[in-house]
Amino acid sequence: MSDTASPPSPALVARVEDLGKSYGTSSTRVDALRGVTLGLRRGEFTAIMGPSGSGKSTLMHIMAGLDSPSSGRVWLAEQEIGGMTDAELTLLRRRRIGFVFQSFNLVPTLDIEGNLLLPFELDGRRPDPEERAWIDRLETLLGLGGRLRHRPHELSGGQQQRVAIARALATRPDLVFADEPTGNLDSRTGREVLELLASASREHGQSIAMVTHDPIAAGYADRILFLADGVLVDDRPRLPAAEISSIMLAMEAAA
Amino acid sequence: MTGRVPGLLVAALGSAFGVALLQISGALTATAEADPDVGASATVGTLLTALALVFMAIAVYVGAIVTVNTVATVVAGRARRIALLRLLGSSAVAQRRAIAREGLITGAVGALLGAVLGTLAARGIVEVGVALGWLPRPAYGWASPALAVPVVAVVLTTWLSSWLGSRRVLTVTPLQALGSSEQLSAEEVRARPVRNATAVVLAVLGTAVLLLGVGVGLVSPLGVLIGVLGGILSFSGLVMGAHLVMPPALALVGRLLGRGAAGRLAAANARRHPERSSRTTIGLVIGVTLVTMFGVAIESFRRMVEAAQAAQPDVYQGIGPMLDATTAVFSVLVGFSALIAGVGLVNSLSLSVLQRTRELGLLRAVGFSRSQLSRMVLAESAQLTITGVLVGLLLGGFYGWCGAQALLGSAPGVGTLIPPGIPWTVLAVVVVVAAVLTVVAAAAPARRAARLSPVAALGVE
Ligand SMILES: Nc1ncnc2c1ncn2[C@@H]1O[C@H](COP(=O)(O)OP(=O)(O)OP(=O)(O)O)[C@@H](O)[C@H]1O
Ligand SMILES: [Mg+2]
Numbered sequence: 001m002s003d004t005a006s007p008p009s010p011a012l013v014a015r016v017e018d019l020g021k022s023y024g025t026s027s028t029r030v031d032a033l034r035g036v037t038l039g040l041r042r043g044e045f046t047a048i049m050g051p052s053g054s055g056k057s058t059l060m061h062i063m064a065g066l067d068s069p070s071s072g073r074v075w076l077a078e079q080e081i082g083g084m085t086d087a088e089l090t091l092l093r094r095r096r097i098g099f100v101f102q103s104f105n106l107v108p109t110l111d112i113e114g115n116l117l118l119p120f121e122l123d124g125r126r127p128d129p130e131e132r133a134w135i136d137r138l139e140t141l142l143g144l145g146g147r148l149r150h151r152p153h154e155l156s157g158g159q160q161q162r163v164a165i166a167r168a169l170a171t172r173p174d175l176v177f178a179d180e181p182t183g184n185l186d187s188r189t190g191r192e193v194l195e196l197l198a199s200a201s202r203e204h205g206q207s208i209a210m211v212t213h214d215p216i217a218a219g220y221a222d223r224i225l226f227l228a229d230g231v232l233v234d235d236r237p238r239l240p241a242a243e244i245s246s247i248m249l250a251m252e253a254a255a
Numbered sequence: 256m257t258g259r260v261p262g263l264l265v266a267a268l269g270s271a272f273g274v275a276l277l278q279i280s281g282a283l284t285a286t287a288e289a290d291p292d293v294g295a296s297a298t299v300g301t302l303l304t305a306l307a308l309v310f311m312a313i314a315v316y317v318g319a320i321v322t323v324n325t326v327a328t329v330v331a332g333r334a335r336r337i338a339l340l341r342l343l344g345s346s347a348v349a350q351r352r353a354i355a356r357e358g359l360i361t362g363a364v365g366a367l368l369g370a371v372l373g374t375l376a377a378r379g380i381v382e383v384g385v386a387l388g389w390l391p392r393p394a395y396g397w398a399s400p401a402l403a404v405p406v407v408a409v410v411l412t413t414w415l416s417s418w419l420g421s422r423r424v425l426t427v428t429p430l431q432a433l434g435s436s437e438q439l440s441a442e443e444v445r446a447r448p449v450r451n452a453t454a455v456v457l458a459v460l461g462t463a464v465l466l467l468g469v470g471v472g473l474v475s476p477l478g479v480l481i482g483v484l485g486g487i488l489s490f491s492g493l494v495m496g497a498h499l500v501m502p503p504a505l506a507l508v509g510r511l512l513g514r515g516a517a518g519r520l521a522a523a524n525a526r527r528h529p530e531r532s533s534r535t536t537i538g539l540v541i542g543v544t545l546v547t548m549f550g551v552a553i554e555s556f557r558r559m560v561e562a563a564q565a566a567q568p569d570v571y572q573g574i575g576p577m578l579d580a581t582t583a584v585f586s587v588l589v590g591f592s593a594l595i596a597g598v599g600l601v602n603s604l605s606l607s608v609l610q611r612t613r614e615l616g617l618l619r620a621v622g623f624s625r626s627q628l629s630r631m632v633l634a635e636s637a638q639l640t641i642t643g644v645l646v647g648l649l650l651g652g653f654y655g656w657c658g659a660q661a662l663l664g665s666a667p668g669v670g671t672l673i674p675p676g677i678p679w680t681v682l683a684v685v686v687v688v689a690a691v692l693t694v695v696a697a698a699a700p701a702r703r704a705a706r707l708s709p710v711a712a713l714g715v716e
Contacts, residue, residue: 066620067710087624094622101620101713104613109523121516122622167621 010078012039013175013207014063019072021058021230032058034230035072040175045201045208047218049244050227051252056211057179059227063209064097064177065089077174094122098168098176102183105164106152112163113148119171131170138166141196158189165196169206176200178210182217194220215244226251259361261602262325265595266365266413267372269318272591273405274373275380276307278397282381285395304401310588311405313545317538317592319412321599324534326354326420328603331528332610337427351424358417359410366409370402454496461489465657472661473671482661486654490544493650494537501533501540501642502526508642512634517627520618521634524607532639535603539643540650542593543685547651547678548658549585553578554676555659559666586681593688596643601696604636608700615704616712629701636697644689648682 021033032055040046040063048056061067062074065081074081076096081089099105106115116135120127127135139148142162144155152160161181168176178197182190198220200206210221218224219241226234228251236247280303287299330337337350374397384390468482493500509522525532557578564574608615615628623631656675663673 061710064620066713067708090619090622090624093620099620101617104617107520107614107617109520109527118516119622121519122627124515 011041012075013042013077014209015039015075016059016063016069017073019059019062019069019074021055021062021067021070031230033062033069036227036230036232038225038232038235040207040209041223042207043201043205044222045198045220046210047221047224048209048211048227049213049215049218049224049248050233051248052213054227055230056227060177060179060209060211064099064175065092094119095171096174098171098173100161100164100168100176100178100181102180103157105167106160108152111149111151112144112155115152115163116167116170118167127170131172134172135166135170138169141199142166156189158185158192161185161189161193162196165193165200169200169204172204172206175207175209178208180212181210182212182214187216190214190217215241215248218244228254259357261598262322262358262361262413262417263365263368264598265318265321265325266362266409267369268591268595268598269315269412270366270369270405270409271373271376272314272369273307273311273408274370274402275377276311276588277304277399277401277405278374278377279380280304280307281397281399281401282377282393282395283390285393286390289391289394308404310591311408313541313589314592314595315405315408315412317541317595317599318409319416320534320538321595321602322358322413322416323420324531324599325602325606326358326417327423327534328531328606328610330354330421330423331531332606334423334427337424341427347425347427351418351421354421354424355414355418358420359414361417362410362413365413366406369409370406373405374402451496451499454492454499457492458489458496459492461485461487461492465489465654468661469657469664472664474665476662476665478661478664479658482657486657490650490654494541497533497537497540498530501536501646502529504646505532505536505638505642508638508645511641512638515627515630516623517631518634521631521638524611524631524635525638528607531603531607535600536639536643536646538596538599539593539640540647542589542596543644543647543689544651544654545589546586546593546681546685547648548655549589550582550678550681551652551655551675552658552662553582553585554678554681555656555673556663556676558676559659559663559673582678582681586684597692597696600636600639600643600692604632604639604696605700608632608704612707612712615707616709616714619707619709620713625705628704628707629697632701632704633693633697637693640689640693640696644685648685 015038017037019033019036020031023030023032036055036059048059050056058067062069063076065074065076065084069082076092081092084092093099106112107118110118116138117127120131126132139145142159144150144159144163147155152163155163161184165176165178165181168178176197181197182193185193194217197208197210201208201222210217212218219239222238224234224236224239224244225232226236226247233251234247239247280300284300284303340350341347378397381390381393385392462485465482465485465488468478468480468485470478471481472478505525506522509518509525512518512522557575560574560578618628652675656673659675660673664671
């Protein structure tokens, strides 16, 4: 296996090779991923699409070190994360990966500022001046100026998601993972959230991987990967939403 | 652990305690009546029964607070399911009745179980006393109509507290089932002007009466009776206003927990539901206050006696061991309420960690390590216990000293002010028990939190 593995390229921020993941025992076995090989390019905004149950979330969890694969190998930048201990994975998530989930991204007992600074606090340090300046920029970008002392439940769903994105960006991680970040939002609020992600990638070279069902959301991405039934079936550069939509329809018809 | 097992345990403990007290005092009364020296005076029996009832009432009261809290916590955790049922057309009152009915059954089963256990324990204790030659075998039948009192009291209070604790069902709207991401049930402390005013008036008035008792105590030992009245009034005010007093105390102790992410989140968690944390800690406060109060009062008395003894050695002979025994007996009797409060604290913490599964998964995802999560839970537990114990020690010290002063201030040769005696043994036991409680309460939830897989936790509804 390892002799066939090509060395990780510096242009790739994350990579998986022949990734497999199955749940359950032999009788109830579900193969969520069946031999996926792909690389995410540094600085790019990648969308991962596919029908429900195609394995998108599973792929994301494994690439982010939240879950372990049944077979295959996983790299973040030059580092293989397959055999890492729980403590190593924890540090990886804290320092080098950012997360945005569909909902419930913020710690309810901390105010907005507290949520933004949580990754630093976990490391037992304060942001250095350069990081502080970056966080200030993010806060300006959020447009929540006077509300940094508010707690999450005092914000709207879209505002909460934007805070979650700012938190994910705060440590300038190698890679930000977002699993249906606009899934709970109306289209206008969703657009604001997507703008924030796209501008982080465009203006600051942030690498982002976003799982989504929504062709409009995927239209913001530089590259779109299509997953079906646990297999990578298509890999496209930036596309208009209408075209993404027809690819998805064709895939669902084939299934 | 759902709400049912601890509910049963609390009901059983309360009823076992009450029944055991009545059985033992019954057996002792029977012994006293058989003793030709003491004779068939009704006073011994009445006195013992009255004492038993007082301690039983304290235990049942603490048990009721614990039950209200358990039910409220369970209801908060079920809010989403309740909302779904509401959405499908179930009425809030029907839901609440179901919870109260569950409480009635739990109370009945627990109380009967407790009655059996209490009787067995009482018989065991008396047997030991007989075997050691402390008392003759009592002519006592182990069954008396009075035993129904603790059983009925426990059933009724469990039922009533389930009803009170389920009040929150009424505030759950069907809309919550469709609910957004927000899981924080902002349990606002609604302004309750009447309750707050009553609490403040009781506390202020009670303290004034207590101090009056201390003043009167300078000329007559009857001052202690005024003092007792003031003590009961002011302490009732405090318990009633716990939601005003405990959160600031928790915040203060929370600052001591360190500034790391784990400590800060723990501090925030303990204050997240002020009403619930107040109830979780107030039971402990009641227990520790009473234990400390008796300890300080008796120790102050001992100091005075020792001074007097130097002058007249033979008059006070043998009083030392008697005081030790009194302290021990009172501590155990009052400590039982603290034990019930401890069960409540353990349960409260496990439930709240269980209900935060999703949040714990999020913390793991953003980079909390396993040990940071465990530390957070331990710090939460420590915050609750330390606050309860500290407040209890302060109050108990104050009440105990007031009592001693009011009773003994007029005794010849004492001087105007008695320095409070510090019962070191009692304090040491309280601190050790508190430390054990902290660890015990945190053990299971901390292990659970550390074992949690982030992916599984994030998938929880
Ligand atoms: N813990 C689990 N146990 C068993 N099967 C699972 C588990 N988690 C996921 N699966 C299965 O793995 C497959 C892929 O799931 P996954 O959540 O990755 O899909 P998805 O593409 O994210 O779907 P959606 O768009 O609906 O979120 C599904 O068939 C799912 O039922
Ligand atoms: Mg998914």
